[in-house]
Amino acid sequence: xxxxxxxAGEPALEDEPVVRVxxxxxxxxxxxxxxxxxxxxxxxQLGDEDRPKIDxxxxxxxxxxxxxxxxxxxxxxIGLDPRQxxxxxxxxxxxxxxxxxxxxVRLATGSNPWVGLSLFPRLWKRVFIGGSVAIWKIGPKxxxxxxxxxxxxxxxxxxxSYQGLxxxxxxxxxxxxxxxxVPTRARGRVILKAxxx
Numbered sequence: 693x694x695x696x697x698x699x700a701g702e703p704a705l706e707d708e709p710v711v712r713v714x715x716x717x718x719x720x721x722x723x724x725x726x727x728x729x730x731x732x733x734x735x736x737q738l739g740d741e742d743r744p745k746i747d748x749x750x751x752x753x754x755x756x757x758x759x760x761x762x763x764x765x766x767x768x769x770i771g772l773d774p775r776q777x778x779x780x781x782x783x784x785x786x787x788x789x790x791x792x793x794x795x796x797v798r799l800a801t802g803s804n805p806w807v808g809l810s811l812f813p814r815l816w817k818r819v820f821i822g823g824s825v826a827i828w829k830i831g832p833k834x835x836x837x838x839x840x841x842x843x844x845x846x847x848x849x850x851x852x853s854y855q856g857l858x859x860x861x862x863x864x865x866x867x868x869x870x871x872x873x874v875p876t877r878a879r880g881r882v883i884l885k886a887x888x889x
Contacts, residue, residue, distance in 0.1 A: 698828055701813040701816070709841040767850075781857045805833075805865040838882075842882060854884075855871055
């Protein structure tokens with residue numbers, strides 16, 4: 693059995709919480725909802741004060757985490773099953789690959805997943821201000837991805853769509869990826885275990 697070791701990122705529980713999110717993430721999520729005929733349901737769940745903010749999203753800007761919370765809570769209230777939500781996350785991942793992930797994809801395409809995983813902390817800082825992501829090596833083809841200080845972690849839709857986003861990123865480097873969430877009672881955390889072939 694391989695000894696578990698810290699691989700990349702900041703393995704901290706006392707991080708400053710995420711306070712801002714890149715609009716590119718929310719814009720991609722909104723576009724996926726539109727494409728999949730979920731827009732009307734989503735719009736009905738969104739608060740009146742947040743509708744103009746979502747309607748006026750401009751790519752490449754920083755948004756307060758509160759708007760992301762409103763967005764993901766509205767998505768959650770649609771009532772999709774976890775598989776559908778993860779599939780939405782995969783589609784969001786495909787969309788942001790063309791923008792935020794371009795550099796990472798160029799650097800790591802054709803490499804093994806460890807090269808891609810080493811880029812996660814840098815990508816985190818391009819999408820979020822605050823919080824952190826850390827990667828732990830738990831086997832030759834097994835990793836643990838830990839997100840800390842993330843207010844969105846309390847929202848099931850975010851957790852499941854984040855899994856889809858991570859799966860899409862892994863898909864650049866591995867043929868088959870198995871991903872599962874590890875339950876935790878720690879607030880602000882998302883823990884995923886990944887294995888690949």
